[in-house]
Amino acid sequence: MPQVEDTDPDPDPGETTQAVFTLNYPRIQIPFEITLWVLLASFAKIGFHVYHKITVWVPESCLLISIGLIVGGIMHSLHEKPPAVLTSNAFFLYMLPPIVLDSGYFMPTRPFFENFGTVLWFAVVGTLWNSIGIGISLFAICQIEVFGVQDITLQENFLFASIISAVEPVAVLTVFEDISVHEQLYIVVFGECLFNDAVTVVLYNLFNHVAALEVVEAGDVFLDIGRFFVVGLGGTIFGALFGFVTAFTTRFTGKVREIEPLIIFLYSYLAYLIAELFAISSIMAIVICALTMKYYVEENVSQRSCTTIRHVIKMVGSVSETLIFFFLGVVTITTEHEWNWGYILFALLFALLWRGLGILVLTQIINPFRTIPFNFKDQFGLAYGGLRGAVSFALAFTLPDNIGRKDLFITGTIVVIIFTVFIQGITIRPLLKLMNVRKTNRNQETINDEIHKRLMEHTVAGIEDLCGQWSHYYWKDKFMKFNNRILRKILIRDNHPESSIVALYKKLELQNAMEVLDQMSGDISAAPSLISLHEERKNASKSRKKFLSSDVTNMHELLSKNMYKIRHRTVSYTNKHTLPDDITAREILMRRHTSLRRSLRAGSFHGTNAAKMSQKYFSLPMGRSLNSRFPPRRLVHAGDGDIESEINYSSIRHPQRVSSKAVMPLRPLNTLKEVASSVNTVDGQNEEQRGCRRSHLGSNVSRSGHLTSHLPHGSSRNCSDGDHDAWVEEPQNNSDVQHPLMRRPHWLPQKPHDK
């Protein structure tokens, strides 16, 4: 039987033999194992989403822990030890920063700042309340001899208590999204968790330090309290500083786009590390850094870099979190546990109790200060949604060894985490749904009611947006003025307070151009249903259609599934496991766009309505000559610091009906100020040319009715360079006043760059 000989058949003792085939495992061991573990965790994640229903009912954290348990079980039976990855350093230096950066970066700034007081209140005071409450109660329990845990000192109790007070919002937020809990609650939970982490870590370090001391004096306590504030504030200031430095740096990265994401990450991480160096709150530092820099950076940085940054942050944060939960499962099986019925069960009980009490009391105190007070349902959501997670586990695991009952604490933490994640995580959805059940029976509502109600909701939402945010904070207004006048000039490269709408329409135009090219023979010549609508009407029998009740139920279902929900500013940003996705906004804008075009063409198709149509047009934000010199902007915070929504056009290939088949009813507005537009010829052949050219509706006005979209060559630039920055004021030719829509501001065809 032929055998593979590893070595030379004649080994000479002193001679080194050249092996044909070697294995050198120790060399690659560490990176190899890390990769395998991460891969395993990722497979687990992929696996869950294969069957969609699971993730709806069971939060992802549960699933990850379960898989971890299984793997742990396997390892245990093989008598393997899990890799010693969860050392203090590994956790605090490598695994925690991405998670926190993820939360901080995707925090919706405006609602956050509006609710800042509440968030801080719940985070800081709430955590303190929880820690101290649980600590004292547990200490009281310790005194009872039956449980045999008298040796745990007060400090150690506090330490344990602070560990199990750290809440994680992940599962809760997903449920909140689906139930459409109102924004305020959402942002409070999100913000609370974030700062909660910071506070917990600070407390942890504090109590750790205190626990090591034999005697605690009053002076020490005050010092510690003072230290607490120093740490918190220090972290904030530090973070802000780094945020500004980052923003400033990105101002100069115009020519080196590739390293832009790197700069963001480096600075954030640096903020974290240096904060650790000075022993101030590194979590606060990195969060505040992310918050401050996001606004400016996203204006300076190219589109691709922006996407890259977001994706990478999400990816790394998600991996980190996945790993931690996974390890939780593994470690549960493989470590030596110290079990103590009394202590652990009481710990669990107190954790739940104190959180509930805390929320109740704190809400009562803060409600008068809020414009929209929390009702009982909200409080329940807040309290019940306090799941413990990654941070608790890591903190427990990295307890120093001089704590006598370390194993007990670890076991206790694991129990609390598993209980909250599994039991609370799975039941919160049905409970919230139950509490949200409307009093009126759905089917008694007529179709009429549904439609009109939704219309009214949209109206109110629109008017609210129109009114803008009435900030309650004098300082916020001051800051915004300061921002616009000074900061933006320093930190942003091309400081044009361009309306984000304009950027959006640019994108849309481009998108439409691509689609037009793709469906050249299809959509364009398809007669708009305008015709069909009218013909229908003519032919429509006067006879009443009979609607079966099943039809009506179907309609109800259709409406409830397809009617656009009211804009929810926070929702898309806080789902921890996915990136923001804006299908609705995309659809609405696309529809506007296509209806815009239709209305132009419709004039020619439909004789009888032409008279009416001609006067109607769209109140578009016209005017701005769209900065032909500068690279196109993505949707960005403009002026009033809105949350930007990234419209991810790369994925827009799904075969939806692009053409909206209704014309938007438009208001007669007879004068519009417009860019001095050129009269461009419609150039059919140019449609052949693909690429990232911008399309625009050329304005051969006077009701020519052609589809005047074409791809301009470089030559057809009539928009004078002079009116870059001007809000266009030049009045139109009178003859063209009928179709101001045709006057789209057009922009230079760009050379392909970061697109």
Added chain:
Amino acid sequence: MGSTNSTLLKIPNVEVLMQETGFSPAHIIRLHDRFKALDKEGRGHLCPHDFGAIKELAMNPIGDRIIGAFFSPGKETVDFHTFVKILAHFRPVDKDRPKEPNSPEPINSRSNKLKFAFQLYDQDKDGKISRDELLQVLRAMLGMQVTDEQLESIADRTIQEADLDRDDTISFEEFRKSLEKINIDHKMSIRFLR
């Protein structure tokens, strides 16, 4: 607060405005600030593209209709008074407002709120919501997965439910009647405008 008084004085006819709309001075000032913020060129009145610059409004399915509601037919600008008066529709109803027998209905009465909603549908201002207009609104509010046939059935059903005199359109009275059960005060009010 001296500054608020002086700001108030700058607004012409502010007393009349407050009387008609029922807004408090603080609200008027805030609205004025907002008006000024929207009026980027400082002309003293707003044009459609000023409204269009509000990003969230553009994302609103019926955003353009809402904008259109501010402009009465024939006018292309909105001055502060009109602005405030339109917004007054959305004030929560004053339950304890004394009912003077001959005073005109307050702007934020249920009926006026309904009229506002009605005009969002009725773009051609003929006092009736035609099937077309309904279809257009439906199209705007529904996602793209809904086919035309489905839309038309829904529109037909809507008209069928509301249309009492069988003229295939919905008049204001029919509209009002069909929404009897809905708490319009609640639905069409903005809390912070109280």
